[in-house]
Amino acid sequence: MTSIAAPAIRRTSFNTGWQWVLPPLFFLSVLFFYPLALIVRESLLGHGRSLSLSHYDAVFTSGLFQDALLHTIVIALAASAGCLVLGFVLALVLSFVAFPGARLLARLIDTFIALPTFLVALSFTFIYGSAGILNISLMHLLHVRLPPVDFLYSAWGVILAEVTVYTPFVLRPLLASFSLIEPAQIEIANSLGAGPWRIIRQVILPAAIPALLAGGSLCLLLTTNEFGIVLFISAKGVITLPLLVYDQAVQEFDYTTACVIAAANIGLSLTLYSLYRMIITRFGGFRAGLV
Amino acid sequence: MAPGAVIDDVRSAVRAGSSWSSPKLGSGIGFEDVTVSYGKLVVLASLSLTIEPGEIMALIGPSGSAKTTALRAVAGFVRPASGRIRIGERDVTDLPPHARDIGMVVQNYALFPHMRVEDNVAFGLRARREAKEAVKQRVAECLRMVGMSAYTQRYPRELSGGQQQRVAIARALAVRPRVLLLDEPLSALDAQIRHSMLQELARLHEAMPSLTVLYVTHDQTEALTLADRIAIMRDGRLVASGPSQALYREPPTRFAAEFLGRANLLPVTLEAADAGDGLARVRLGEISLLVKARPGLSVGRDCLLCIRPHGIAMRPGGRPSNELTGVVRAMQWQGDLHSVTLETQGVLIRMICAPLRDPPSLGVRFPIHFAAEDATLIPEDA
Ligand SMILES: Nc1ncnc2c1ncn2[C@@H]1O[C@H](COP(=O)(O)OP(=O)(O)OP(=O)(O)O)[C@@H](O)[C@H]1O
Numbered sequence: 001m002t003s004i005a006a007p008a009i010r011r012t013s014f015n016t017g018w019q020w021v022l023p024p025l026f027f028l029s030v031l032f033f034y035p036l037a038l039i040v041r042e043s044l045l046g047h048g049r050s051l052s053l054s055h056y057d058a059v060f061t062s063g064l065f066q067d068a069l070l071h072t073i074v075i076a077l078a079a080s081a082g083c084l085v086l087g088f089v090l091a092l093v094l095s096f097v098a099f100p101g102a103r104l105l106a107r108l109i110d111t112f113i114a115l116p117t118f119l120v121a122l123s124f125t126f127i128y129g130s131a132g133i134l135n136i137s138l139m140h141l142l143h144v145r146l147p148p149v150d151f152l153y154s155a156w157g158v159i160l161a162e163v164t165v166y167t168p169f170v171l172r173p174l175l176a177s178f179s180l181i182e183p184a185q186i187e188i189a190n191s192l193g194a195g196p197w198r199i200i201r202q203v204i205l206p207a208a209i210p211a212l213l214a215g216g217s218l219c220l221l222l223t224t225n226e227f228g229i230v231l232f233i234s235a236k237g238v239i240t241l242p243l244l245v246y247d248q249a250v251q252e253f254d255y256t257t258a259c260v261i262a263a264a265n266i267g268l269s270l271t272l273y274s275l276y277r278m279i280i281t282r283f284g285g286f287r288a289g290l291v
Numbered sequence: 292m293a294p295g296a297v298i299d300d301v302r303s304a305v306r307a308g309s310s311w312s313s314p315k316l317g318s319g320i321g322f323e324d325v326t327v328s329y330g331k332l333v334v335l336a337s338l339s340l341t342i343e344p345g346e347i348m349a350l351i352g353p354s355g356s357a358k359t360t361a362l363r364a365v366a367g368f369v370r371p372a373s374g375r376i377r378i379g380e381r382d383v384t385d386l387p388p389h390a391r392d393i394g395m396v397v398q399n400y401a402l403f404p405h406m407r408v409e410d411n412v413a414f415g416l417r418a419r420r421e422a423k424e425a426v427k428q429r430v431a432e433c434l435r436m437v438g439m440s441a442y443t444q445r446y447p448r449e450l451s452g453g454q455q456q457r458v459a460i461a462r463a464l465a466v467r468p469r470v471l472l473l474d475e476p477l478s479a480l481d482a483q484i485r486h487s488m489l490q491e492l493a494r495l496h497e498a499m500p501s502l503t504v505l506y507v508t509h510d511q512t513e514a515l516t517l518a519d520r521i522a523i524m525r526d527g528r529l530v531a532s533g534p535s536q537a538l539y540r541e542p543p544t545r546f547a548a549e550f551l552g553r554a555n556l557l558p559v560t561l562e563a564a565d566a567g568d569g570l571a572r573v574r575l576g577e578i579s580l581l582v583k584a585r586p587g588l589s590v591g592r593d594c595l596l597c598i599r600p601h602g603i604a605m606r607p608g609g610r611p612s613n614e615l616t617g618v619v620r621a622m623q624w625q626g627d628l629h630s631v632t633l634e635t636q637g638v639l640i641r642m643i644c645a646p647l648r649d650p651p652s653l654g655v656r657f658p659i660h661f662a663a664e665d666a667t668l669i670p671e672d673a
């Protein structure tokens with residue numbers, strides 16, 4: 001009896017679930033996996049007939065690629081660190097320093113997420129560029145002929161722009177986790193003799209760690225793949241992996257090399273993404289829509 | 292851990308020359324005309340109240356009556372718009388919270404969730420940069436006091452509510468505060484735990500007789516059990532204060548009578564302000580009663596006669612005694628007591644007595660008694 005009944009039940013429950021996988025899987029395949037596979041195939045085949053890692057070897061040993069990889073990693077790390085610091089400070093101020101308009105300001109900072117990233121780079125040229133507001137004013141003020149502030153067209157410019165754009169990704173989860181800290185905890189810490197610094201270190205920071213890890217790894221992922229800002233600022237010698245892919249494909253018409261670099265870029269991104277998912281899962285309760 | 296064991300620990304800790312009786316302790320608290328307002332809204336209106344060194348003062352009152360506000364003013368988390376606050380000899384009005392030498396315990400414990408029990412208790416000591424060895428000793432001592440020595444390595448989320456509150460108390464006491472501020476410390480606990488915690492708090496104070504305690508609660512039982520004196524707040528004002536028993540026996544106002552315990556409040560007219568022996572004579576409907584005299588009331592004035600339900604009995608006791616005849620209107624058996632509601636002279640009176648073997652049935656008429664000294668007059672106020 002039981003041996004007949006069991007598979008029957010299993011088949012019905014299988015049928016309903018199974019069909020619903022198809023549409024998303026179809027779109028994923030057409031729009032995502034197939035092109036991805038093409039890239040990987042191109043990177044392995046090139047003009048040759050058989051699969052080989054020779055292109056990888058050539059690209060990975062080239063100075064151009066190594067430079068770009070280094071730039072990508074350094075800029076992503078620096079920008080993410082900047083986002084973490086700025087986001088933490090902003091979240092502290094917005095959450096724990098009572099001032100009118102704190103909520104509005106938080107919303108305003110949030111809207112940065114909605115803007116295309118290169119717009120920030122554009123606005124930066126107006127502010128910090130050689131003909132920007134800052135330099136013109138300083139030239140008038142100091143009576144000099146050359147723009148005194150000249151960091152925009154360098155890795156610093158890229159980092160600054162990325163910090164501006166991606167800080168909200170840290171700020172949002174931080175504000176959410178700060179709102180869960182009981183005010184009484186801070187008051188009691190204060191009444192026990194702890195100053196602001198100790199309270200931040202021992203009471204607030206531990207509560208913020210999941211948010212910092214999640215926000216930070218998300219920033220790392222996004223800054224690794226940032227394209228618009230790097231292209232727009234186009235600082236001399238600052239070439240990252242996404243930009244190198246673009247260069248090779250669009251300017252050099254070397255699709256094989258572009259695909260090899262793209263594959264490396266994808267590998268890096270997926271690694272970072274798994275890191276991000278791991279952190280999110282590790283701090284389970286945190287997953288619910290905070291990031 | 293049995294409460295008795297805790298108290299023995301406390302005693303031995305005190306005997307062993309530990310610092311419970313350090314000279315820092317034994318500071319009273321003084322509110323001098325303290326007013327707190329949020330914007331234009333006056334929340335606490337010119338509170339003047341002195342809490343003697345070593346005293347437990349309960350601050351009670353309905354929700355929103357500014358009990359917490361008063362406590363937070365002592366802690367330094369709200370700044371009075373006017374008035375001064377004193378702890379011991381020091382005027383602390385302008386001092387930040389961390390310079391006030393206070394211990395604070397709140398309703399939801401507010402333990403630091405990322406710290407183990409021992410680190411929670413050590414927090415204040417470390418903030419004061421005490422030596423490592425001293426911190427360790429003190430933490431052990433405080434956890435022993437509250438019966439939590441076995442839990443030093445736990446995180447707060449791994450403790451029950453009652454255990455968390457013990458840790459919160461240990462954390463507050465660890466820094467040897469001048470005063471201990473408790474804001475509804477037992478409200479989050481269920482009735483049974485609350486009762487045993489109440490006893491333990493009383494024992495803790497017995498072992499630290501010089502610790503001044505401000506205990507905010509809306510629970511009259513907690514206040515009556517624990518406090519030497521009680522202050523009753525209403526709408527941001529102090530409406531009554533005094534030694535717990537006196538306040539219970541002779542409530543100055545109707546509000547105090549009703550808020551502190553249950554009371555029968557009967558409308559009477561004063562017939563004789565001084566009937567000898569410190570008694571007065573009043574009229575309730577058609578009958579005349581002997582009650583405790585209250586100075587300042589004039590003959591012919593309408594008053595309320597306050598008699599606690601326990602003060603009414605089926606047999607005369609105490610002299611002089613009054614007798615009324617009542618008709619039973621309701622009857623409730625509550626396990627260890629009987630609550631009987633009777634109608635007499637057009638008013639309802641509630642009587643609480645030991646369980647009756649054969650309780651009277653509804654509608655039965657029988658005599659009840661109360662001693663003159665158990666009946667207090669309250670001027671009929673607004
Ligand atoms: N930050 C604040 N801003 C404005 N009004 C406040 C603030 N804090 C408290 N109040 C008001 O002050 C009054 C007294 O509040 P408080 O918390 O002292 O009452 P409470 O007696 O402790 O009440 P409960 O028993 O409910 O704890 C309330 O009417 C409350 O609305």
Ligand SMILES: [Mg+2]
Pocket residue numbers: 358359360474
């Ligand atoms: Mg309160």
